[in-house]
Amino acid sequence: MTQRGAAWESDAISEETIRRESPQGGVADVVEPVVRSGQRVRTLVEVKSRAARLAAGLVSLGVGPGDRYALVMRNETAFLEASLAAAAIGAVPVPANWHWGGSDLGHLLRDSGSKVVIVHSDLVAAVEAQAPEGLIIVEAEVPEEVAEAYHLEEVTLTGKYVSLETLVARHEPVAAVTDAPPLGVIYTSGTTGLPKGVLRNRVPAGELPKLLQASMGMLKLNPGGNALLPAPLYHAAPNSNAMFAAALGMNITIMPKFDAEEFLCLVQEHRIQSVQMVPTMFTRMLRLPQEVRESYDVSSLQAIVHAAAPCSPETKQAVIDWFGPIVYEYYGGSEVGPYVFCDSAEALAHPGAVGKPAYGSDVRILDIVTGEPLPAGTPGVIYGRGIDGWPDFTYIGNHAKRREIERDGYITVGDIGYLDEDGFLYLTDRVSDMVISGGVNIYPAEIEACLSRLEGVADVAVFGIPDEDFGESLAAHVELLPGAQVTVDDVRDFVATNLARYKVPRVVVFDEALPRDDSGKLFKRRLKELYHKPA
CATH class of the missing domain: 3.40.50.980 (Rossmann fold)
Structure with missing residues (x-):
């Protein structure tokens, strides 16, 4: 066997024997882990x-x-x-x-x-x-x-x-x-402003085993296993996933670009066991014809982990029905890492939840004005503390912004949500997306979730636009499924039927495609710019 172990691996991992299961269920010859592209x-x-x-x-x-x-x-x-x-x-x-x-x-x-x-x-x-x-x-x-x-x-x-x-x-x-896997500077996606560079401290040698152990549990990575990387490596979640997979000596298969059927083909061909995905990938796979989906053997999969963007309860249920109870979700941010986690059983028992604190992490919900803790069921600003061993950070050139988002060691990335009585976290919107119309706080995410249930709607973005009378009013940009016939009145009537009338969008626009990145994050900034006259 070729000598293994690189200096950025911990001693325990670099000396571990990597074995691969044979098709007959036994243990094949000792082999080196590989990287495929x-x-x-x-x-x-x-x-x-x-x-x-x-x-x-x-x-x-x-x-x-x-x-x-x-x-x-x-x-x-x-x-x-x-x-x-x-x-x-x-x-x-x-x-x-x-x-x-x-x-x-x-x-x-x-x-x-x-x-x-x-x-x-x-x-x-x-x-x-x-x-x-x-x-x-x-x-x-x-x-x-x-x-x-x-x-x-x-x-x-x-x-x-x-x-x-x-x-x-x-x-x-x-x-x-x-000896630590490199955790590079990740720039936030810039959905509402210029991207910010998240500069993380180095992982102290004494913290590395604890961090790797938590990562193995939360990201479902195991030494010698087979991992597939279908998401862009410039994003925080898949980038960290790739670095830890390499540090753990996993067999790694890289997808240059996600394709739903190619994904299934690679899972079958390389007996993939763990994969990290985003909900838009689920949607594309679920749109494959049933006969295509059933033609691939995906029984090797042991863990499908998703993060980075909201996943509807309906989509998660469909994925669990297809692949089994191997779907896991975590929530966090580039700044603080993952800090809540949810398995399939918990997701089904708490529809819409993104998880609860795990591996030494914690979460608090604070009032947006007073900063006081809020009771279960009451939405507020989400503040989180990362898993044990996750390195601290600052923003490049903007230490003041770093201090601004911290309260007593807890960090917010600007999301709004609430905890239920069992301690599970639910996301409702982003602070930057909240619309104040005529003095009333409106959360666009609620309207987006409503319109996503309207037949013929493929994607939707709701946001505030300038209004002389009310300060802000609502605009909805809607992407339709091919061949769908949906009118402006259909959109407004559906919201009025399911939500309060003040949540009905004043402006409705049908777009060929909404500006999302590869992780599914929506660039509302680009849409909002259409409604702001240059100075």
């Missing part, structure tokens, strides 16, 4: 060796302990390698949403203070247009599976910058300086 397969040892070589290359470009470097890349093996390189030199990776471009990308590159950016060659022009002076660009080749997934043709290196492969080939692996 498309048809490419590398052992995890090779991936970590390449990461250590890339780390040496980054050092040659001036990146050292505490320095940051950005990643503008789609899902593939090199993304994982570029992220893991940070641990070998004590640097900090900054994954960027490659969809951004424009001012959001420019803000991330400047605000993060990144010395280097590693970018897929077809995205180089977008980076060049926003790169601050002195930023060093490293090109990464676009692999075949990424080009195919995104319909890219004849993508080649520009040749203007050093390539990632050149850096790997030129350097010997560096000796690591930390």
Whole structure:
């Protein structure tokens, strides 16, 4: 057996024997865990060796302990390698949403203070247009599976910058300086304003075993298991999932882009056991024809974990009916990590709940004005304390904002919700989305949930717009299912029938598609901008 163990793994994990079950139920020969992306397969040892070589290359470009470097890349093996390189030199990776471009990308590159950016060659022009002076660009080749997934043709290196492969080939692996999996700077999605960079402290060596243990329980990751990564690795939840999976020595399969049937195919082919998803993926899979869904063997799945966006009780019930009671949910934030957790039985017993505190975490509901604790059933601002061992954080360049969102060690990411009598947490809306119309507080999420039940509605966004008489009034942007015939009056009448009349949207617009990112988060900011006249 090839020698295992990288310096960013804990001793207990790096020495653990990785075994894979044979089709007959016994134990097959000892094998190395691998990383798959498309048809490419590398052992995890090779991936970590390449990461250590890339780390040496980054050092040659001036990146050292505490320095940051950005990643503008789609899902593939090199993304994982570029992220893991940070641990070998004590640097900090900054994954960027490659969809951004424009001012959001420019803000991330400047605000993060990144010395280097590693970018897929077809995205180089977008980076060049926003790169601050002195930023060093490293090109990464676009692999075949990424080009195919995104319909890219004849993508080649520009040749203007050093390539990632050149850096790997030129350097010997560096000796690591930390044994913790890298938790990079994650920029918030910027759904209501400019993205904020969440800079997390390093995990102390003494806290790492406890953090890994909690992660194994909450993320359902096990050493030697088979994990599938279908969500964008630039997002906090799938990024953390990938880093811990690598640290635990798991077999990792990366999807360049989510496709519902391809997901089922990969589960069957690689006997996937654990996967982290978002509710929009559930919706797409549930829309597959019944005969397609039933044609794949998904019995290997032991855990489907979801987070990042709300999941309706109806959707969760349908997924549990399909896959069995292996569906888990957690809630938290980039800032504080996961801190409430819910299994299938709890979800069915408490429809709509996102979980209750676990692994040393805690949650409080405070009055939005007074900051006083609120009783069960009363909505207020959600404040959470992370699981044991989760590192503290600050916002890059905005320590005041960090202090502003904390009360007695509890952090809020701006969500509104309530606890039931059993301690389960329910989300009702975001503080920034609350509409005050004629002095009345209105929570758009309630109206969105209502309209999602209207036949023919695929997606909906409700938000406040300027109103001379009432300060704000409600607008609803609606995306319909193909062929659906829904009118403005249908929308208004449905809300009036099910909710109070003051919650009926004054403006109703039908859009071809609502602006959501790959994790399902809605960019209401883009819709609101349509109603604000330039100064």
